[in-house]
Amino acid sequence: xxxxxxxxRHEVTEMGQEVTLxxxxxxxxxxxxxxxxxxxxxxxxxxxxxxNVPIDDSGMPEDRFSAKxxxxxxxxxxxxxxxxxxxxxxxCASSLGTGVGTQYFGPGTRLLVL
Amino acid sequence: DAKTTQPxxxxxxxxxxxxxxxxxxxxxxxxxxxxxxxxxxxxxxxxIHGLKNNETNEMASLIITExxxxxxxxxxxxxxxxxxVYYCIVRSYDxxxxxxxxxxxxxxxxxx
Numbered sequence: 001x002x003x004x005x006x007x008x009r010h011e012v013t014e015m016g017q018e019v020t021l022x023x024x025x026x027x028x029x030x031x032x033x034x035x036x037x038x039x040x041x042x043x044x045x046x047x048x049x050x051x052n053v054p055i056d057d058s059g060m061p062e063d064r065f066s067a068k069x070x071x072x073x074x075x076x077x078x079x080x081x082x083x084x085x086x087x088x089x090x091x092c093a094s095s096l097g098t099g100v101g102t103q104y105f106g107p108g109t110r111l112l113v114l
Numbered sequence: 115d116a117k118t119t120q121p122x123x124x125x126x127x128x129x130x131x132x133x134x135x136x137x138x139x140x141x142x143x144x145x146x147x148x149x150x151x152x153x154x155x156x157x158x159x160x161x162i163h164g165l166k167n168n169e170t171n172e173m174a175s176l177i178i179t180e181x182x183x184x185x186x187x188x189x190x191x192x193x194x195x196x197x198x199v200y201y202c203i204v205r206s207y208d209x210x211x212x213x214x215x216x217x218x219x220x221x222x223x224x225x226x
Contacts, residue, residue: 004157043158043216056213091157102148103214105157 002026004106006092012112018080021109024073025094033093033103034067034077043091049075082113118202123221132189134220136202139183146205147178148214149187151198158201158216161187192224 005024013019025032033048047057049069060067064083069075079086089110093103119137126132138147148163162169162176164185169176175188189196201219 042218043152045213045215048213093157102160102163103158105159108157 004092004094004104006090006106006109008109009107010110010112012114013082014114015083016081017113018078019082019086019111019113021077021090021092021111023075023077023092023106025075025092026096026104027073029094029096029104030072031095031097031103032069032075033095034075035091035093035105036088037091037108038088046077079111082111084113087111087113118204118217120200120202120217120220122218123223125223125225126189126192128194128224128226129191132192132196132222132224134187134189134200134202134222135184136187137184138202138204141182141204147176147182147185148203148205149174149176150201150203150214150216151196152201152219153195153198161200192222194224194226196222197224198222 004026007022011019031050034046035043036046037043044059046059047067048055052069052072065079067077089108091105091108093105095103117140146163146165149161150158151161152158161173162171164176164178166178166182176185178185199219199221201216203214205214
């Protein structure tokens with residue numbers, strides 16, 4: 001079975017540019033999570049969706065970040081405008097159900113903002 | 115969610131059992147203990163979870179003390195591929211409480 005798919009795997013952009021990260025969750029999973037990982041802050045939850053509805057976006061750093069989930073098989077995380085401090089690895093994860101469950105992580109997108 | 119405390123690093127010889135401790139002294143009755151690991155440059159991987167009984171699966175065993183204030187993840191026959199950062203997380207069994215709060219974890223190095 002295909003796991004969580006993320007694209008692109010690597011992204012290098014210049015400060016001020018718009019960046020869009022994409023995620024396809026595991027088929028049948030109804031919860032989706034976006035995380036960011038840096039050396040300084042570790043792994044942080046940015047936002048999670050349940051049944052395509054954002055449930056908790058308290059981890060989204062600021063208005064430059066936005067996330068959407070237009071359907072059960074696709075989500076995007078957008079940064080506009082990007083800044084060097086946004087450089088990090090961004091992970092998407094999905095899980096089945098709304099209660100206790102295991103999360104399955106994608107391979108991540110390595111973002112470098114110059 | 116309860117806070118966890120793990121040693122920052124551990125070493126283990128290949129083929130031996132790796133025992134990774136975790137303290138969660140403020141855990142409450144409805145909080146589960148989860149273990150994930152992250153191999154270098156990969157996304158975190160679920161290992162095992164439990165509430166109060168010991169659990170075992172194909173990857174590892176989880177031993178939770180009777181008072182639930184601490185637990186140990188056991189990799190029975192560690193291999194070089196088990197070198198990773200291991201995260202111990204506690205979270206409540208509530209609808210909507212989907213957050214996994216990752217701490218710094220334990221960096222486990224398996225030596226040949």
